Amino acid sequence: MTTTSTPGQTTRIGILTSGGDAQGMNAAVRAVVRTAISNGARVFAIYEGFQGMVDGGAGIRELGWEDVGSILHKGGTLIGTFRSKDFRTWQGRRAAARNLLAHGIDRLVVIGGDGSLSGLDQFRADWPELLAELVASGELAQEVADAHPALMFAGLVGSIDNDLVGTDATIGADTALHRILEAIDALSSTAASHQRSFVVEVMGRHCGYLALMAAVAGGCDFAIIPEFPPAEGWEDRMCGALKRAREGGRRDTMVVVAEGARDRAGEPITSGYVRDVLEDRLGEDTRVTILGHVQRGGSPSAYDRWASTWLGYEAALEVLAATPGSVGPVIGFQGNRVVRVPLVEAVARTREVPELIRSGDYQQAMAHRGGAFQEMGAIFTELVDPTQEEVTPSSRRIAIIHAGGLAPGMNTAARDAVRLGLRRGHTMLGIRDGFPGLRDGQVDELGWAAVEDWLSSAGAELGVRRAMPTTEDLYPISRALEDHRVDGLLVIGGWNAYQAAHLLHRERERYPALRIPILCVPASIDNNLPGTELSIGADTALNIVTQAIDRLKVSGAAAKRAFVVETMGRYCGFLALASGLAGGAERVYLHEEGITLAELQADVEWLRQSFGAGRKLFLAVRNEAANPLYTTDFIARVLEEEGRGLYDVRQAVLGHVQQGGAPTPADRLLAARLVSKALHVLGEQLAAGRDDGGYVGLVQSRIEQSPLEHLNDDMDLKHRRPRHQWWMALRPVLRAVGDNPA
Numbered sequence: 206m207t208t209t210s211t212p213g214q215t216t217r218i219g220i221l222t223s224g225g226d227a228q229g230m231n232a233a234v235r236a237v238v239r240t241a242i243s244n245g246a247r248v249f250a251i252y253e254g255f256q257g258m259v260d261g262g263a264g265i266r267e268l269g270w271e272d273v274g275s276i277l278h279k280g281g282t283l284i285g286t287f288r289s290k291d292f293r294t295w296q297g298r299r300a301a302a303r304n305l306l307a308h309g310i311d312r313l314v315v316i317g318g319d320g321s322l323s324g325l326d327q328f329r330a331d332w333p334e335l336l337a338e339l340v341a342s343g344e345l346a347q348e349v350a351d352a353h354p355a356l357m358f359a360g361l362v363g364s365i366d367n368d369l370v371g372t373d374a375t376i377g378a379d380t381a382l383h384r385i386l387e388a389i390d391a392l393s394s395t396a397a398s399h400q401r402s403f404v405v406e407v408m409g410r411h412c413g414y415l416a417l418m419a420a421v422a423g424g425c426d427f428a429i430i431p432e433f434p435p436a437e438g439w440e441d442r443m444c445g446a447l448k449r450a451r452e453g454g455r456r457d458t459m460v461v462v463a464e465g466a467r468d469r470a471g472e473p474i475t476s477g478y479v480r481d482v483l484e485d486r487l488g489e490d491t492r493v494t495i496l497g498h499v500q501r502g503g504s505p506s507a508y509d510r511w512a513s514t515w516l517g518y519e520a521a522l523e524v525l526a527a528t529p530g531s532v533g534p535v536i537g538f539q540g541n542r543v544v545r546v547p548l549v550e551a552v553a554r555t556r557e558v559p560e561l562i563r564s565g566d567y568q569q570a571m572a573h574r575g576g577a578f579q580e581m582g583a584i585f586t587e588l589v590d591p592t593q594e595e596v597t598p599s600s601r602r603i604a605i606i607h608a609g610g611l612a613p614g615m616n617t618a619a620r621d622a623v624r625l626g627l628r629r630g631h632t633m634l635g636i637r638d639g640f641p642g643l644r645d646g647q648v649d650e651l652g653w654a655a656v657e658d659w660l661s662s663a664g665a666e667l668g669v670r671r672a673m674p675t676t677e678d679l680y681p682i683s684r685a686l687e688d689h690r691v692d693g694l695l696v697i698g699g700w701n702a703y704q705a706a707h708l709l710h711r712e713r714e715r716y717p718a719l720r721i722p723i724l725c726v727p728a729s730i731d732n733n734l735p736g737t738e739l740s741i742g743a744d745t746a747l748n749i750v751t752q753a754i755d756r757l758k759v760s761g762a763a764a765k766r767a768f769v770v771e772t773m774g775r776y777c778g779f780l781a782l783a784s785g786l787a788g789g790a791e792r793v794y795l796h797e798e799g800i801t802l803a804e805l806q807a808d809v810e811w812l813r814q815s816f817g818a819g820r821k822l823f824l825a826v827r828n829e830a831a832n833p834l835y836t837t838d839f840i841a842r843v844l845e846e847e848g849r850g851l852y853d854v855r856q857a858v859l860g861h862v863q864q865g866g867a868p869t870p871a872d873r874l875l876a877a878r879l880v881s882k883a884l885h886v887l888g889e890q891l892a893a894g895r896d897d898g899g900y901v902g903l904v905q906s907r908i909e910q911s912p913l914e915h916l917n918d919d920m921d922l923k924h925r926r927p928r929h930q931w932w933m934a935l936r937p938v939l940r941a942v943g944d945n946p947a
Contacts, residue, residue, distance in 0.1 A: 216246040218524055219265070219310040222282040223254035223289070223317035226300050226501055227363040227377025229509030230282040230316055233634055235273040236517025237314050239942040242270055249308055253285040254317070255292035255324060263303030270945045271553065277514075277789045278504050278755050280380075282723040286317075298328055301357075302335040303344055305714055306767040311353040313522040316376065319369065319552045322535060325358055326548050329533070332356040349632045357527035359520040360535040361513075363502055368412035370554040370573050371546040373906055379508040379622075381408070382418055382501040382870040388496055389423035390661050390867070393457055402458035402483050402491040406476040408500050411559045414578065415500070416741075416883055421585050422873035424660040425459040426450050428585065429466040429474055431562055432570040432578075436469055443479075446487045446589060453591035454654030458489060469565065477907030492540040507751040508744065508871065510787035511935070512538065518938045519543050540905030541738050577906055581874070586880050587628045588621065591653045591786075596871035601692035601891045603884070604634040605642060605651075607669035609699030612728040614868035618697050620659035625884050634689060634864035639670030639703055644681045648689045661867050669698065673705050675683050682709070684716035693722045693887040695880070699729035699740075703900060703916060710898035710913045722890035723913065725900035728827025728876075730863055733777035733898050733926040735919050736911040741879065744871040746773070746863040753859055758822060765816060765852040767823040767844050771837040773863050775830050776924035779931065779932050780863070781828035786935060791943045794840070796924070800832040805840065809847040815945075816851040824853070873924025875903065877944035882908040 220237050222230050234250075241248045251270045253259040255413075276283050284684055285593075291297035305311065315325045321913050332355060362369045367378035385407055392403045405425075407415045413430025420428035421564075424481055427443050429435060436441070447458050460483070466474040476493045483489045492894070493557030505513070519536050523545070527533065534545035542834050554573060561570040571579050573691035603626050619635070626633040634656075636646040674682055696706045706723045713719040727734040730746035757768050772780040778795035784791035792808060812823060825844075827837050837856050845854040882901045890897055898913030921928050 216312065216525060216873070217249060218246055218311045218312045218314060218521070219249050219251050219258070219305060220284070221254050221257065221316070222284055222286045222312045222363060223249035223315060224286060225318060225323035225364070225827065226281050227375070228280045228364050228501070228503065228505035229376040229775060230363050231276040231279050231506065232510045233316050233361055233363070233376060233520070234283060234519035235276055236514040236938070236942050237521045238268050238273045240518045240521035241525065242416060243523070243941045243946055246525060249310055250284045252288055254287040254321070255301065256287040256289040257285075258301040258304055259289060259297045261300065261307065263586040265304060265308055266877055267706035270947060276481035280501070280503050280505060285523060288756065292324055292790065295331075298331055299335050299338065301328065302332065305337055311356055312527060313356065313358040314361065314520045314524055316363045319555050321323045322360045322362070322548055323552050326552070329358060329876045338667040355529035357477040357524055357529070357531060358533035359523040361516050361520055361532060362535060362537060364410050365415070366412045367414040368555060369535065369551055370558065371551045372535070372544065373540060373577065374512065374538045374847050376513050377501070377509060378414065378621060379504065379871060381415060382422070383506050384498060384503060385415060385419040385501045386423055386870045388494065389419060389425065389459065392494060393424070393459065400456050400662070402460070402489040403461060404460045404476045404479045404483070404491060404493045405893070406462050406464055406493070406495040408496075409463035411562070412574070413463045414574070415505070416461045416875055417578070417581055417585065418812045418870065420461045420875055421581055421588065422460065422870045423461070425461050426455070426589050427460045429460075429462045429479070431463055431465045431467065431569045432558065433582065434467055434469045434562070438881055439628050440482045440486070444482065447483070448485060449591055450589065462681040471563070484628060496529045500845045501585060504755070506869070507747045507784065507787040510751065511783050514786050514942060515935060515938050518941055522713050538833065540903070542905055575906065576880070580878060584625070584877050586878070590628060598599045599631045600632065600636060602690050602695040603630045603695060603887060604648060604689070604691045605667065605695045605697065606636040606637050606639060607665050607667050607698050608696060608702035608705055609669065609671055609729060610741070611665055611669050611864045612699065612730050613663055613745035613864065613866055613878050614741040614840060614872035615669065615697055615728050615758065616662050616664065617868050617873045618728060618741055618880050619665070619667055620656040621877045622695055622884060623656045624653060625881055627653060629884060629888060634691065635667050638668040639672060640674045640678065640682065641670055641672050642668065644674070644687050646685045646688065648685065648691075660873065663865055663867050671701050673701055674708060679712055679716055683716035686721070687718040691721065693731065693891055695724055695726065695883055695887065697726045697728050700734065703734065704900060707913050707916050712894060715846060718904060720896040722870060722887050722896055723898040724887055725913070726788050726879045726883050727900070727902055730780065731774045731777045732779040733775065734902070735916060735927055736900050736909070737904065738901050738931055739875060741872050741876050742864075742868070743779065745866055745869045747831035748869055749782040749863050749866055750859060751787040753857070753862070754784065754824065757855075757857055758824065761822055761855070765821050767812065767825070767852050767854045769825045769827060769828050769837055769841045769844070769854065769856045771829055771856070771858040773859070774830070776830045777926040777930070778828040778831070779930070782932060782935055782939065785826040786939055788824060788826065788938070789826040790826045793939055794825065794827040794831040794833070796828055796830045797930070799836045803844065805835065805843060809844060811852060812844060813848060816848070860927035884911065886910050
């Protein structure tokens with residue numbers, strides 16, 4: 206049968222998921238479909254990966270706007286996945302080309318691993334020859350081949366292993382880390398009760414991302430990863446490290462092993478072997494937990510929803526703008542920026558890693574994983590060894606203080622700061638109850654065992670106060686610093702913490718005891734601090750909001766209902782916008798954009814028409830300070846009144862629940878990187894005899910330092926937020942996936 210159909214004036218896009226499933230694939234699929242429809246294109250799902258393309262028929266079906274509704278919170282992939290052997294053959298790709306052109310499709314978005322993306326690039330290269338063969342056999346009309354001279358595509362990486370070289374995060378990796386940390390936290394409590402050891406095996410054939418990050422975030426004692434195989438005699442070193450941890454007061458032992466771990470002779474290191482070593486050499490009662498495919502399951506994290514939505518949006522725009530002859534990229538993240546990486550280069554460098562490991566070039570294998578991966582490896586080495594560096598005359602007394610609002614992860618940051626500081630030869634002090642506590646001399650020395658249980662706990666064991674030092678407080682504060690011989694100050698907190706540090710730094714000429722280096726570490730759910738793209742606590746708060754939205758939507762599933770949800774954040778709309786994307790909101794109201802009566806009226810009209818056409822659920826998210834008069838209650842009442850009985854309205858002000866809960870893996874890892882950098886800076890300044898002040902932060906993929914003198918330069922001081930907020934780039938993404946153009 207000859208294929209004669211052409212796409213006419215409407216661009217047609219195919220989308221498929223291939224290889225192993227990863228949480229967040231559904232968010233990407235939804236974004237591709239809705240962004241394409243918003244731009245006037247038609248989208249066809251290719252079911253069961255490349256196999257659906259080979260089989261054709263019902264394997265290729267058009268998707269509408271509502272077909273991808275209510276899938277954000279679901280794991281797996283709505284359109285199925287499959288590792289197709291047929292597609293690897295010429296005949297399979299020939300059939301795939303014929304079936305695509307039967308629907309007028311010559312643009313693809315493929316979500317999968319490096320094998321899927323390699324197959325995609327091969328398909329692109331073969332396309333002209335495949336079409337020529339189909340025309341010669343009479344299976345394809347020449348005019349159809351002429352209308353589709355090239356295959357255009359964009360690739361997204363769906364892989365819980367986070368193994369694509371050139372990008373920082375792949376779809377599914379964050380959620381997989383959530384699953385692992387949930388298991389490790391649960392195992393830690395039972396292990397401590399019995400003074401028992403656990404060996405936890407996680408996924409990662411050639412990539413140790415999950416194992417290393419879980420070890421840091423979970424407070425584990427030892428980790429074995431593929432990129433850096435342990436040298437001969439590693440068993441003795443492991444047992445020595447675990448014995449030192451026990452002597453340091455630890456009641457449990459936790460070892461993480463990547464499934465692909467091997468020694469330097471290339472022999473596998475299994476979790477069972479590690480268990481036997483611990484039992485034989487240490488006499489430890491040891492259990493093995495192999496997490497397996499539970500790491501792929503469950504509802505995606507907030508990050509894997511909003512970030513995957515952004516990637517899907519960019520992928521749709523990429524293929525819509527593509528022209529014949531262009532080579533499609535892999536779209537991913539570097540830090541919090543979307544980047545386009547050449548597909549062939551990314552896949553080739555990813556496949557170099559196993560070869561580097563086999564050849565014994567472990568340093569280069571680690572380097573391929575990026576700077577943050579190497580940094581975490583070094584931090585982990587320090588965190589697991591309670592042996593303090595020799596105290597010398599250059600050693601210093603560094604005090605830790607919290608200030609501002611409570612943020613999940615403050616305990617993590619304090620714990621890591623204590624342990625890293627001790628390892629670097631310093632005496633670590635804890636100031637209780639914020640700056641009022643410092644004024645009153647509430648300063649205690651902190652040891653390794655004192656912070657044992659702080660890693661995953663909510664709250665702030667040192668206490669936290671929003672109170673800023675007054676002019677009258679400066680003298681008693683300086684006396685307290687002098688009395689306790691404080692050489693450096695590590696301030697962990699939000700805007701008030703930064704302002705307090707700035708005040709002390711500014712007054713150091715009047716009070717000699719204030720002539721010490723002061724470093725600020727960002728911890729605020731508002732995510733509104735200078736010099737950093739993310740603050741400790743923001744990811745945890747975002748996940749809490751997203752989970753609350755999920756539950757609210759379930760409560761309204763049996764009725765026609767509109768929800769108006771209010772988030773915290775003061776004048777910074779990060780929580781509102783990111784949770785709106787992660788929760789599937791149709792509208793988000795931000796202070797940065799404001800709210801007008803005309804916009805509310807337009808929203809009411811749209812909502813009335815939408816529910817009249819069959820809508821069953823609507824979600825709006827409002828930042829708490831979006832407008833002083835158009836409050837959450839006001840908006841809910843307006844929607845209710847103007848709905849004229851088509852739907853009912855419920856409002857939910859989430860409040861301080863957003864500051865509670867155990868810190869997420871992302872917040873634990875960010876805390877470790879930030880305090881490590883801050884302590885390095887403090888150490889350098891103390892060694893040089895300087896009294897500079899500064900603040901550290903995450904800027905794209907790097908941890909950077911800025912001087913306290915520049916604190917106010919990049920801030921909108923009236924609204925306590927940075928002048929430039931990277932996440933505002935998500936606004937057009939929300940409009941593309943939230944506003945049905947029909």
